[in-house]
Amino acid sequence: MKVGPITITSPVILAPMAAVTDLPFRTVCEEFGVGFTITEFLSAHALAAGDPKTAGKMTASLNGRQFGVQIFGREEAPMQKAAQMAVDIGASLVDINMGCPAKRVVAGECGSALMREPAIAQQLVRAVVAAVPAHIPVTVKHRAGWNPANRNAPEFACAMVEAGAQMITVHGRTRTQGFAGKSDHGIIAEVRAAVPRHIPVVGNGDVVDVEGFMRMRENTGCDAVMIGRGAMGNPWLFARLAALNAGQPDPGPPTLEQRIAVFRRHVALIDQLKNGPRMLNEVRKACAWYARGIEGCNALRISVWAAKTVADAAQLVESFFAECIANGNAEPTELPIEPADGEAA
Ligand SMILES: Cc1cc2nc3c(=O)[nH]c(=O)nc-3n(C[C@H](O)[C@H](O)[C@H](O)COP(=O)(O)O)c2cc1C
Numbered sequence: 001m002k003v004g005p006i007t008i009t010s011p012v013i014l015a016p017m018a019a020v021t022d023l024p025f026r027t028v029c030e031e032f033g034v035g036f037t038i039t040e041f042l043s044a045h046a047l048a049a050g051d052p053k054t055a056g057k058m059t060a061s062l063n064g065r066q067f068g069v070q071i072f073g074r075e076e077a078p079m080q081k082a083a084q085m086a087v088d089i090g091a092s093l094v095d096i097n098m099g100c101p102a103k104r105v106v107a108g109e110c111g112s113a114l115m116r117e118p119a120i121a122q123q124l125v126r127a128v129v130a131a132v133p134a135h136i137p138v139t140v141k142h143r144a145g146w147n148p149a150n151r152n153a154p155e156f157a158c159a160m161v162e163a164g165a166q167m168i169t170v171h172g173r174t175r176t177q178g179f180a181g182k183s184d185h186g187i188i189a190e191v192r193a194a195v196p197r198h199i200p201v202v203g204n205g206d207v208v209d210v211e212g213f214m215r216m217r218e219n220t221g222c223d224a225v226m227i228g229r230g231a232m233g234n235p236w237l238f239a240r241l242a243a244l245n246a247g248q249p250d251p252g253p254p255t256l257e258q259r260i261a262v263f264r265r266h267v268a269l270i271d272q273l274k275n276g277p278r279m280l281n282e283v284r285k286a287c288a289w290y291a292r293g294i295e296g297c298n299a300l301r302i303s304v305w306a307a308k309t310v311a312d313a314a315q316l317v318e319s320f321f322a323e324c325i326a327n328g329n330a331e332p333t334e335l336p337i338e339p340a341d342g343e344a345a
Helices: 023-031 044-048 052-056 076-088 103-107 111-116 118-131 153-163 185-194 210-220 236-245 256-273 278-291 297-306 310-327
Strands: 012-014 038-043 068-072 093-098 138-145 168-174 201-204 224-227
Touching (some): 012 236, 023 256, 038 044, 044 052, 044 076, 068 076, 076 093, 076 118, 093 111, 103 111, 111 118, 111 138, 118 138, 118 153, 153 168, 153 185, 168 185, 185 201, 185 210, 210 224, 256 310, 278 310, 297 310
Parallel strands (some): 012 224, 038 068, 138 168, 168 201
């Protein structure tokens, strides 16, 4: 798939997710063959004001791999500055968030609120396009619309493309839906039909397995699929999709031994790339993810949350998996989707 001058070889993109798609997790997904990753959404205002915490979340992928930076805002100057900062750290594209339903974001008329103001959204896209070099595509991620009465995704997407967006991602729910109901493949198909053929359209929402990926592609004609919650603790999905797309045999779900090996890799990356008091929380999150769906995982989650050090938390997971392997516990066949609260972007 081509996004302007960029080539994305596997049509599978890791969804930007606040407090989830940090560099360790993006790296794990890249190592399993995801086609492209994007940072979580970052406030343009905070970046332009020099906020170190926000700037610290704007991280380049390791080993020169391609990546995108997602920004949000509604003022041209900070959006331009933030986009230039993304280019400076080597981003291959700048994505603008026009889908976030969170109250604090919508209250500032940013995120999905921009779907109600296509003219302003267009100005923002034009401003960001003008601020970055011609070889850096500007892309937009949005929802089906504001509410069921205003499902304007096809017109909105065309307006963004007219303003210079070079890829459109659609999460097929409205803002007022939050995460309720299902991502509507019909509206994604309408966007694909409306937008000029050379602009890739990425379908998003509820894809958690190979079958869901195929359904999304067949039902919508989308050029790539973006996966969020289904990837948490399940980077194997990307390996399976990469094999499918390359016409190779399905490597199948991971064994318990493979799960614990990737947990260790994730923790090593957290150790290598992060520091400070948040590290323990990051490790706790990873513990919960990789044990998801295995018998006894809820008790593990609770004990890991009570652990006082990274080493203690990791040891609890090691013991849990060692016991599961020794007892021949069944591997999870179906991973429950992570719940998302209404505040998730
Ligand atoms: C915890 C969480 C954080 C999210 N943060 C972002 C974000 O920073 N930017 C964004 O565009 N979407 C964000 N989203 C929305 C996802 O990118 C995606 O559109 C949504 O989860 C639907 O896809 P899924 O069903 O594959 O998870 C977030 C979702 C979740 C669950």
